[in-house]
Amino acid sequence: MNKSVLIVDDSRFMRSYISDKIDNKLFTVVGEASNGLDAVNQYLSLHPDLVIMDITMPIMTGIQALREIIGYDPKANVIMCSSLGSKQLIIDALIYGAKEFVLKPYFDDINEKLGKIFDSTPSAHTE
16 A cells, blocks of 8 residues: 655645655555645645645745644654755754655655655554
């Protein structure tokens, strides 16, 4: 059975680009959000196996949304992405519970990163 994915980015183009990069034999995009607040709400209603989320967004940043999601579900699988590769952003994302960090627009190895996440988490998501 495919793993469910929520893609969060304020750019419609980036959401589509990320969706196209994901191996659709293994993963199914079940939702998209354009800001952190919508991401949290969709996470709570959809309970996806994975969230791929931008850091810099309106209304609520990706880091704030990450903290909310992890607060609700400490086992949540979240990959953060950003075009801003500052070490502090990466450190913050990992401290607050992100499993991986991807520098945009370099998603060529996204399926490898997804595989690592699910290979290392025996029960990737429990409701």
